[in-house]
Amino acid sequence: MALDAALSELSTVLGDRLSRSKSDLDAHGASETYFPSAPPDAVAYPESTAEVSRILSVCNAHGVPVIAYGAGTSLEGHTSAVRGGVTLDFSRMDRLMTVHQGDMDAVVQPGITREALNRELRATGLFFSVDPGANASVGGMAATRASGTTTVRYGTMRDNVLGLEVVLADGRVIRTGTRARKSSSGYDLTGLFIGSEGTLGVITEATLRLHGQPEAVSSGICAFQSMSEAVEAVVAVIQMGLPMARIEFLDAEAVRAVNAHSGTNVPETPHLFVEFHGSEAGVAEDAARFGEIVADFGASGVEVATKPEDRTALWTMRHHVYWACLGLKPGATAVVTDVCVPISNLAQAVEETQADIAASIIDGPILGHVGDGNFHAILLVDPSQPAELDAAKALAARMNERALALGGTVTGEHGIGIGKRAYMEAQHGDAWDVMTDIKRTLDPNGILNPGKLIRP
Amino acid sequence: MALDAALSELSTVLGDRLSRSKSDLDAHGASETYFPSAPPDAVAYPESTAEVSRILSVCNAHGVPVIAYGAGTSLEGHTSAVRGGVTLDFSRMDRLMTVHQGDMDAVVQPGITREALNRELRATGLFFSVDPGANASVGGMAATRASGTTTVRYGTMRDNVLGLEVVLADGRVIRTGTRARKSSSGYDLTGLFIGSEGTLGVITEATLRLHGQPEAVSSGICAFQSMSEAVEAVVAVIQMGLPMARIEFLDAEAVRAVNAHSGTNVPETPHLFVEFHGSEAGVAEDAARFGEIVADFGASGVEVATKPEDRTALWTMRHHVYWACLGLKPGATAVVTDVCVPISNLAQAVEETQADIAASIIDGPILGHVGDGNFHAILLVDPSQPAELDAAKALAARMNERALALGGTVTGEHGIGIGKRAYMEAQHGDAWDVMTDIKRTLDPNGILNPGKLIRP
Numbered sequence: 001m002a003l004d005a006a007l008s009e010l011s012t013v014l015g016d017r018l019s020r021s022k023s024d025l026d027a028h029g030a031s032e033t034y035f036p037s038a039p040p041d042a043v044a045y046p047e048s049t050a051e052v053s054r055i056l057s058v059c060n061a062h063g064v065p066v067i068a069y070g071a072g073t074s075l076e077g078h079t080s081a082v083r084g085g086v087t088l089d090f091s092r093m094d095r096l097m098t099v100h101q102g103d104m105d106a107v108v109q110p111g112i113t114r115e116a117l118n119r120e121l122r123a124t125g126l127f128f129s130v131d132p133g134a135n136a137s138v139g140g141m142a143a144t145r146a147s148g149t150t151t152v153r154y155g156t157m158r159d160n161v162l163g164l165e166v167v168l169a170d171g172r173v174i175r176t177g178t179r180a181r182k183s184s185s186g187y188d189l190t191g192l193f194i195g196s197e198g199t200l201g202v203i204t205e206a207t208l209r210l211h212g213q214p215e216a217v218s219s220g221i222c223a224f225q226s227m228s229e230a231v232e233a234v235v236a237v238i239q240m241g242l243p244m245a246r247i248e249f250l251d252a253e254a255v256r257a258v259n260a261h262s263g264t265n266v267p268e269t270p271h272l273f274v275e276f277h278g279s280e281a282g283v284a285e286d287a288a289r290f291g292e293i294v295a296d297f298g299a300s301g302v303e304v305a306t307k308p309e310d311r312t313a314l315w316t317m318r319h320h321v322y323w324a325c326l327g328l329k330p331g332a333t334a335v336v337t338d339v340c341v342p343i344s345n346l347a348q349a350v351e352e353t354q355a356d357i358a359a360s361i362i363d364g365p366i367l368g369h370v371g372d373g374n375f376h377a378i379l380l381v382d383p384s385q386p387a388e389l390d391a392a393k394a395l396a397a398r399m400n401e402r403a404l405a406l407g408g409t410v411t412g413e414h415g416i417g418i419g420k421r422a423y424m425e426a427q428h429g430d431a432w433d434v435m436t437d438i439k440r441t442l443d444p445n446g447i448l449n450p451g452k453l454i455r456p
Numbered sequence: 457m458a459l460d461a462a463l464s465e466l467s468t469v470l471g472d473r474l475s476r477s478k479s480d481l482d483a484h485g486a487s488e489t490y491f492p493s494a495p496p497d498a499v500a501y502p503e504s505t506a507e508v509s510r511i512l513s514v515c516n517a518h519g520v521p522v523i524a525y526g527a528g529t530s531l532e533g534h535t536s537a538v539r540g541g542v543t544l545d546f547s548r549m550d551r552l553m554t555v556h557q558g559d560m561d562a563v564v565q566p567g568i569t570r571e572a573l574n575r576e577l578r579a580t581g582l583f584f585s586v587d588p589g590a591n592a593s594v595g596g597m598a599a600t601r602a603s604g605t606t607t608v609r610y611g612t613m614r615d616n617v618l619g620l621e622v623v624l625a626d627g628r629v630i631r632t633g634t635r636a637r638k639s640s641s642g643y644d645l646t647g648l649f650i651g652s653e654g655t656l657g658v659i660t661e662a663t664l665r666l667h668g669q670p671e672a673v674s675s676g677i678c679a680f681q682s683m684s685e686a687v688e689a690v691v692a693v694i695q696m697g698l699p700m701a702r703i704e705f706l707d708a709e710a711v712r713a714v715n716a717h718s719g720t721n722v723p724e725t726p727h728l729f730v731e732f733h734g735s736e737a738g739v740a741e742d743a744a745r746f747g748e749i750v751a752d753f754g755a756s757g758v759e760v761a762t763k764p765e766d767r768t769a770l771w772t773m774r775h776h777v778y779w780a781c782l783g784l785k786p787g788a789t790a791v792v793t794d795v796c797v798p799i800s801n802l803a804q805a806v807e808e809t810q811a812d813i814a815a816s817i818i819d820g821p822i823l824g825h826v827g828d829g830n831f832h833a834i835l836l837v838d839p840s841q842p843a844e845l846d847a848a849k850a851l852a853a854r855m856n857e858r859a860l861a862l863g864g865t866v867t868g869e870h871g872i873g874i875g876k877r878a879y880m881e882a883q884h885g886d887a888w889d890v891m892t893d894i895k896r897t898l899d900p901n902g903i904l905n906p907g908k909l910i911r912p
Binding site for chain 2: 100102103104105144145146147151156158159168172173174175176178179180181182183184185186187188189191192194195196200212214215235238239240241243278279281282285338340341342343344372373374403407408409410411412413414415416420423424427428429430431432434435437438440441442453
């Protein structure tokens with residue numbers, strides 16, 4: 001009843017940009033991973049902040065859920081319409097609005113993807129650094145506090161968003177932050193909305209910090225006898241203060257997946273992928289020092305790529321690893337885990353995870369942004385075999401509990417969504433109540449992405 | 457009545473660590489700058505989180521204000537007990553609890569000062585980077601989102617606090633963040649409490665990010681003909697990607713103050729102070745490139761100091777500039793302004809400020825953390841001359857309005873307190889209401905540092 005009234009009001013505002021076609025609903029209710037489909041009742045395609053504000057006022061008045069949707073690449077069921085409602089698809093709000101070259105920042109709409117943004121920035125000599133692998137939208141990346149391969153040098157979304165325009169549940173439009181590089185003016189609302197997964201407000205614009213394209217880039221890979229030596233090598237390199245732009249770990253099984261997928265012939269042992277950004281002399285010095293340090297940990301086959309095409313081949317291999325892993329088991333879906341621990345506990349966390357997986361009925365290659373202490377197991381399950389999904393969930397549960405016991409977090413970069421809500425109590429205790437109180441204050445009718453993150 | 461009941465309960469908990477001596481009350485009600493004295497009714501010296509929790513429950517039950525107090529170095533009246541109540545002095549909770557060498561982090565109590573912390577860290581090869589000039593307490597620095605000279609490279613308190621223990625208004629104790637380098641688990645409560653100026657909770661422990669002491673450090677100063685050339689040189693150096701650890705601006709009058717205070721003989725024109733951290737070869741290359749770039753902007757007298765004693769002399773000069781400026785006008789007090797703008801607007805902001813000051817009846821040397829777009833005018837007033845204080849306030853108001861018009865903030869690092877609350881509406885609009893709503897949710901009785909930051 002309330003839903004019908006809301007949709008009828010919205011269709012006068014949006015016309016055929018309010019879709020109720022089955023294919024549209026299904027596409028927006030689908031999960032990138034293992035969550036069951038949960039389609040919304042309608043999909044709205046707003047073209048302006050004013051339209052988003054109008055949609056939210058209408059939905060708030062009628063108590064209809066609103067789910068913000070960027071590129072649909074989230075991994076914890078963030079965009080599932082578990083209570084129906086209206087999905088706000090930002091594909092028509094995907095513009096790079098302004099680049100402030102001198103200030104190294106850009107103002108964008110939330111629907112722009114990071115790859116599209118970087119294509120548009122190419123001529124400016126600047127780039128947007130956050131790289132979660134998938135070609136996610138900037139709005140979605142802000143909402144999940146995404147990070148990825150370059151975090152060790154350039155930071156997460158928390159570090160690379162200077163300000164936001166946000167539409168609140170009741171339709172009010174606020175601005176957080178400024179274009180200044182820092183501010184001590186009031187509560188950090190930018191930081192509060194980043195990682196709030198669409199539960200506190202809807203992001204309609206973001207001011208992003210950009211970085212200068214490095215004068216020189218040097219990438220490399222090297223092989224280790226054991227995972228623990230690879231991780232110990234990373235710890236040593238970090239403590240020496242080497243300014244790595246990327247430092248990624250693949251276990252032997254992930255390398256096997258990459259070889260099968262890309263037709264490469266990399267030795268199937270644990271590997272590190274590394275990249276340095278700087279001056280010609282600087283990256284050469286950094287790569288040389290890196291080689292010396294990792295040699296002490298038994299690294300072999302250190303290969304350095306400085307030509308753009310060689311570097312692209314290397315990182316394409318790394319970026320395709322998720323699909324490469326899926327290829328190991330035809331027809332498989334994946335439970336993608338995502339824990340992050342203090343780096344001194346990383347070797348233990350990875351080793352115990354590997355042993356757990358080896359003792360289970362399923363396979364699970366491991367890869368990680370080891371410079372941050374963050375790693376993933378891609379747990380491969382046949383969706384027709386409930387025992388495999390159960391095994392994967394049990395493995396994921398043990399990884400999460402282990403991460404907490406080791407002083408870490410149940411998610412380094414993927415967020416809570418539906419999939420990790422069961423761990424919020426264990427991780428945050430009474431602080432989860434504080435989050436829930438803030439949610440109720442900003443969204444008293446509970447319309448913003450219900451069923452995610454907050455205490456039920 | 458309520459106050460007497462609360463103090464009587466607290467004195468049974470704290471004994472003689474609840475002080476009502478006039479000298480103690482006056483010391484805690486005094487301002488570092490121009491605000492009138494506003495002493496509390498009592499000063500508590502807690503020794504544990506449990507005691508802080510107990511104090512807050514008692515004060516909350518009786519509606520008695522609680523003001524957290526570190527080193528008393530805040531500049532916007534943050535610690536003034538404008539509605540009386542109990543000041544929580546953290547001088548007995550000032551320990552470095554743990555250093556995690558491998559993870560490059562440390563857990564500290566809020567009362568430790570940054571200088572004491574860095575003395576204790578010296579043997580570890582690590583250091584805590586945030587340097588606001590004054591020897592502030594870590595708790596106070598977190599509460600005001602402090603930053604300072606090293607922000608351009610190492611970030612603000614927002615970037616260097618991994619997690620907090622916080623006592624809420626009702627006495628509940630929560631933990632925010634983890635020791636992992638990043639997390640996407642729920643709302644960023646760490647970020648919310650950082651910069652909340654004691655209005656949302658009281659910080660009783662902080663986990664700090666540390667950095668490796670650089671292998672080599674190179675510092676330098678150079679002179680410019682004009683302020684705008686100095687600022688343009690900084691913009692150019694940043695755009696070239698030179699990794700400066702510090703880049704500070706002093707105008708001709710600030711240099712004059714330094715000469716008078718330190719007995720130095722620096723030419724009295726605008727200057728930049730710069731520092732590079734890295735390897736021996738790296739800092740030499742950086743300093744050389746810096747010299748080449750600034751020469752294009754008319755820099756002269758580039759002097760590089762690599763010996764520790766020379767560097768210390770240089771930065772001591774810089775760190776004493778506040779007192780040096782006060783020394784320009786015997787008996788003076790200062791209105792210390794603190795705006796931050798996008799760097800492309802920095803030259804305009806500083807130039808217009810200088811012209812304003814020149815046209816006024818008072819003096820005001822200017823200095824700035826120019827790499828962040830942040831600068832201060834030290835407006836010197838004779839406290840017995842109301843016309844001078846009025847002139848300073850008018851100049852400060854124009855600086856704040858100009859910063860907002862140029863896309864910046866009314867405070868880069870000092871915070872809001874009492875002094876900047878009049879600008880919250882102009883800077884944040886409806887977002888100030890959101891802050892106020894969050895405040896009421898977390899502190900329904902309004903006991904936490906009342907009269908600061910939040911809408912009256």
